[in-house]
Amino acid sequence: MATVLVAGGVNIDRVWRLSTRLTPGGRTMFRDVETRLGGGGFNAACALKALGHQVLFSVAVPDDPNGQTVRAALISLGFDETYIGWKAGQMRPAEILVEPSGERTILLAETSQISRLGHLPDVAADAIYADRRRIDPAALTQRLAQSIVVAQMPLEPEEHRPAHMLVASRVDFPDEDPRQVFERGKAMAGDALQAIALTNGGEPVLLWENGEIAEIAVPPTPPAGDTTGAGDVFAAGLTDALVRGAVPATAVRHASSVAARFLADREALIPTVSCGP
Template sequence: MAHFLLVASAHIDRVWHLEGPLVPGGRQRHRRVERRYGGGGFHTGSVLLALGHRVTLATALSGDAEGRRHRAALAARGFGMAAVETVDQPTEPLEILLDPAGERTILLPTRPRRLTRPVAAGDADLVYLNVRDRPDCRDAPAARTVAQMPLDAAERRPAAVLVGSRADLKAPDAALRERARGVAGPDFRHLFLTAGPEPVAVISDGGADAVPVPPLPAGTDTTGAGDFFAAGLLDALAGGLPPAAAAAHAAAIAARVLADRRRYLDDRIAEGRQC
């Protein structure tokens, strides 16, 4: 069992299950609306907990009644809560528009909750950074840090491993390698780049490997797919797997969770609360 520190979000999702795809200027009906727990910290951490690891979550939660229920639910699931901050902002759900093909559109809150205090790595075996405007994470050597590749090329995230998506990072592999090296610093080793159903690219100084991913059934809800991949990658890296094998393991974990997300997440919020 490894100990992971996740500096990442935890929030409430309000998922609108649409009857058809979004089209410019069109009108759309929805079949149902559900509320569930979400966020990179929740998704990645829940899978790591299901895999038997210890997880400390560093995130910001609201101090209102919904935020207190949220905190209690995370603690009951097994998250270490010592690094969770309470902020003076109301709980605002993240709106997710999900079409029948499983594609989702996310509407971000106008005022996202952010950590305001430095985070101590403590005895964590690996630190995972998945937040914008990264807070100071003290005592976290870059060699044991995994970070999401920031969209802002000027942002620096000292790390050995970066994770990103082709949908966000549209550039040739050579250019992405140079950008990753500038973002991560001298300890940079690998950039893992997902691309939906296409192979995962493992980009390093030695070149790039393409690792196939398992196929998913049509209409699979892909919300959180990148977070599930990150959980599998952290699990693989903690176990000492080499890069290509780690990518294959992470893709297999993501596919397994997407096929049975209730088993791994149990993310539903009790009915009867106000949406």
């Protein structure tokens, strides 16, 4: 068991299960609505716990009724309240539109994670997984010598994200060639970067390592009713493998198998925590 510090977010997700696929200008029906705990940091933290690690979930929630509900839920799941802080503002639900195929579209308020994370808790960790929209680069740079640092590649081109390994999703960079994504990631992560994993749903993962690009096949999975969180679970599986000493290619294969397990059985890695009607 390793100690993994997760710096990320937690949301209240309002999941709309649609009866038909989304079409521009169309009319879409939905079957039901579920309100549950979610967010990239939360999903990854839960998956890492399920994989056997001690997880320190560093997150701040708004001091409003929704935030208080979320904080209580996190503590009930076993996350140390020492690392669950408060911040100003309101917690507005994220709207998750899930099509019959399981593909999801996420709607977030423009103010979501707009504040910059200035520092990480001063605690020893074997690995750090960072999934925040904005992070002060110094907060990660000073941890590179002590911990394995895995981070989501930020969408904002001006951001810097010092890390040993970056994770990116093809859907977040639809207009860029994979080589452009890798070049951007290399500039963002700096000299410590060892590899970048670019996922693409059920298509092979593209792995950039030492200037070379390899395709790594993902295991076949049956159609999933809800793919929300699969990318977060992939990142958790990647971190799990790296902290156990795996090389990047092996870590990607392991991460893909963990994500496939999640798509077959969500509850095996992320508990469903209801937080509303």
